[in-house]
Amino acid sequence: MSLLLKDVVVLPESSPAFPDRWVLMNVMTRTCLGVNSAVLRFIGSGGTEPTGDAESMRVWEIHWFSNGEELLEDPTRYRRSPAEWGEGRVVDAAALHSLLRKWILVADDAAPYRARFARKTSLLDAQHFGNFHDQVGSYLMLQKRTSPSAAWLRQKFTPDLMAIRGDNLYGAVQDAALTDYFARRLTGSLRIVDLGCGTGFFANRLARMGHRVLGIDPNAEYIEIARRQAVPGAEFLVRPIGQAGALEALQGEGADVVFMSDALLFYFVPVSTKEPPDLGVLLAEIRRLLKPGGRFISVEPHPVFYLAPWMGDLEWPFTVVTEYRHRRFSSVPSFGQLFTALAEHGFLLSWMEELYADPGRTTADPRAHAFAREFPLWCSLELTPR
Amino acid sequence: MNVQTEVIAYLEQQRPIPGATLGEKLACRYLDQGIIDSMGIVTMIADFEERFGIRFDADHMQSDAFASVGGLIGIIEGLRTPAS
Numbered sequence: 195m196s197l198l199l200k201d202v203v204v205l206p207e208s209s210p211a212f213p214d215r216w217v218l219m220n221v222m223t224r225t226c227l228g229v230n231s232a233v234l235r236f237i238g239s240g241g242t243e244p245t246g247d248a249e250s251m252r253v254w255e256i257h258w259f260s261n262g263e264e265l266l267e268d269p270t271r272y273r274r275s276p277a278e279w280g281e282g283r284v285v286d287a288a289a290l291h292s293l294l295r296k297w298i299l300v301a302d303d304a305a306p307y308r309a310r311f312a313r314k315t316s317l318l319d320a321q322h323f324g325n326f327h328d329q330v331g332s333y334l335m336l337q338k339r340t341s342p343s344a345a346w347l348r349q350k351f352t353p354d355l356m357a358i359r360g361d362n363l364y365g366a367v368q369d370a371a372l373t374d375y376f377a378r379r380l381t382g383s384l385r386i387v388d389l390g391c392g393t394g395f396f397a398n399r400l401a402r403m404g405h406r407v408l409g410i411d412p413n414a415e416y417i418e419i420a421r422r423q424a425v426p427g428a429e430f431l432v433r434p435i436g437q438a439g440a441l442e443a444l445q446g447e448g449a450d451v452v453f454m455s456d457a458l459l460f461y462f463v464p465v466s467t468k469e470p471p472d473l474g475v476l477l478a479e480i481r482r483l484l485k486p487g488g489r490f491i492s493v494e495p496h497p498v499f500y501l502a503p504w505m506g507d508l509e510w511p512f513t514v515v516t517e518y519r520h521r522r523f524s525s526v527p528s529f530g531q532l533f534t535a536l537a538e539h540g541f542l543l544s545w546m547e548e549l550y551a552d553p554g555r556t557t558a559d560p561r562a563h564a565f566a567r568e569f570p571l572w573c574s575l576e577l578t579p580r
Numbered sequence: 581m582n583v584q585t586e587v588i589a590y591l592e593q594q595r596p597i598p599g600a601t602l603g604e605k606l607a608c609r610y611l612d613q614g615i616i617d618s619m620g621i622v623t624m625i626a627d628f629e630e631r632f633g634i635r636f637d638a639d640h641m642q643s644d645a646f647a648s649v650g651g652l653i654g655i656i657e658g659l660r661t662p663a664s
Contacts, residue, residue: 316611317621320642335622336638466617 198237199307202299203514205505212276217256218299219272221503221516222311222523223323225297226272228254228279233290241287253293254282259333261326264349266363266571268559270503311522326501326525327465347393355393355419361558363551367566368455370552372396372493375574376403379491379545384450387483389435389476390457394420394428400453401427408444410435436461436471441479449483455493462527462535477539481579490541490577495526496548499569504561511565536577545576583632583656588649590624591615597649606650634659 198218205217207228216234219226230252256279260267273279285293294300301307314324317332324332334340347355350364358369376399380386384405388397391409393416401407402425409430411417420430434440464470480490495501501524502513518528527535533543548570557563588605591597595615599605610616616624629635634656636646645651 316647318611318641318646335625336641339622339626341619341622466619 198294198299199301201516204234207274207276209276212279215254215276215279217272218294218297219270220298221514223298224269224271224503224523225299226257226270227293227297227299228256228272228276228282230282236287236290241291251285251287251290252282253285253290254279255293255297257297259329259337261330262333262338264362265330265345266349266501266562268504268561269501270505274561323522325463325521325523327463331465351393351395355395356423358395360555363557363562363566363571366551366555366557366563367549367571368493370555371547371549371572372455372574373399375547375549376400379576380405380451385448385485386451386453387444387449388453389480390454391420391430392416394423394430396453396455397428397430398423398425401425408449410441412436435479436476438472438475441483444483446482447485447488450485450488452480452483452488452490453493454491456495458492458494458532459526462531463521463525465525473535474539477536477541481540484579488578489544490579491574492577493549493572493574494532496570496573497524497526497529497532500524500526500571502569504565508561509564511561511568513565513569540579541577542580543575544578547574549573581632583660584653586631587628587653587656590627591649594620606648606653608649609647610649610652611647628656632656632660 199220201220201222203219203221205219207215207217209215214230216229216231217226218229230250232251233253236251256273257271258273260269260271268274291300310321310323312322312324314322314328314332317328317335323329330345334345349362350358352359358364380400380403386400386405386407388400388407388409391397391411392413394409397407397409397420405427407428409417409420409428410433411420411430412432412434414432417430417432424430461470461473461476484490498515498518499513502515504511505514506512517523521527536543549572550570551557551563551566553567555563588597591610597605597608597610597615598613599608608615611621625636625641636655636659640646640655643651643655645655
């Protein structure tokens with residue numbers, strides 16, 4: 195029998211109601227299998243000894259692609275409640291080995307296994323695991339037959355696109371924290387450019403606070419929606435942000451603040467496997483738009499904890515960090531990559547906050563809320579041109 | 581309805597398929613060549629399913645054959661032929 199991969203951890207999920215339940219999880223691939231202790235003993239023996247345990251080995255196929263409905267759903271990707279595991283099934287050694295191989299818990303040779311940790315060459319590529327965006331895109335296309343772009347909006351906003359959803363982490367963390375952040379850090383009446391404004395949610399919120407806001411997005415459909423729900427003080431334009439000259443018609447040195455949310459990451463790790471757009475072009479435009487003393491504020495997924503697996507106790511979770519410098523799964527740059535790139539283009543960090551879940555809000559999954567109270571999933575960066 | 585003609589015409593609407601002969605066009609790996617991008621695949625699959633009255637499953641779409649023009653045509657022709 196092939197050996198269990200070193201990337202596999204064993205997690206206890208036993209309880210008085212559901213005794214002898216364990217999870218084998220490959221923390222790199224985020225694939226899992228539920229097993230009983232007979233399986234653990236069998237694996238521990240090297241899987242060769244014909245013991246009585248082998249006759250009582252039981253498994254549960256508990257892996258599920260949690261990010262198909264919501265991108266920030268439980269990133270640990272197994273059925274957390276043993277009540278949902280069902281009866282499982284008794285397996286012999288051959289069937290067990292087949293399942294361990296299927297869920298990438300064993301491998302005969304490390305080299306071809308490691309070679310699979312690369313971006314998918316297309317959404318149809320089954321050989322490579324791909325990063326988070328590849329995996330979501332592939333799942334949505336192959337299993338759900340839906341366009342990945344629609345999922346981005348659905349998971350963040352209510353169906354009418356008028357508000358951030360209140361039942362997931364976008365509401366409990368991003369909406370709650372930015373409401374507070376805007377009130378503290380954007381005082382007075384400012385001229386704000388919201389780059390990559392999407393359907394204009396934050397632009398309209400900022401306009402309601404008394405600021406004059408220009409929202410810009412390359413997607414004409416989004417801007418049409420933004421214009422329909424625009425409030426006084428908010429205007430919207432379609433422009434191909436990030437392309438040279440895209441914003442040249444706008445007045446220079448006219449903005450107190452240029453704001454972006456969940457957008458800068460795509461200049462480091464593109465959604466498709468194509469080269470990312472030129473960060474230098476974007477930052478040169480932002481520099482030109484800002485008044486002297488103006489700020490570029492970017493709310494970004496946290497370089498360490500965004501998409502990190504939620505492990506351990508429901509109320510006191512922990513996580514494991516499986517990568518940082520070389521991004522195989524993550525879709526955001528490391529802090530070093532981010533700040534070095536920004537500094538190379540003349541922007542220095544002047545203020546930073548890490549965003550946590552508001553204790554006063556809830557999420558449909560309480561584990562998500564507990565995790566996000568301890569680990570920041572987003573951070574807000576204030577950058578000034580030097 | 582000629583599957584080969586329709587598939588080649590569809591792909592060439594996106595971008596010319598490299599190759600001087602039909603054999604070279606059939607051997608073309610259209611994804612690797614950038615003839616159709618990741619988002620375009622979604623539309624292409626839906627279009628072919630409707631046009632030819634078939635349904636691809638995930639195994640078809642992730643097979644090596646699906647990645648070449650000729651292989652794709654073969655899969656579609658196989659799906660259109662009722663199993664005997």
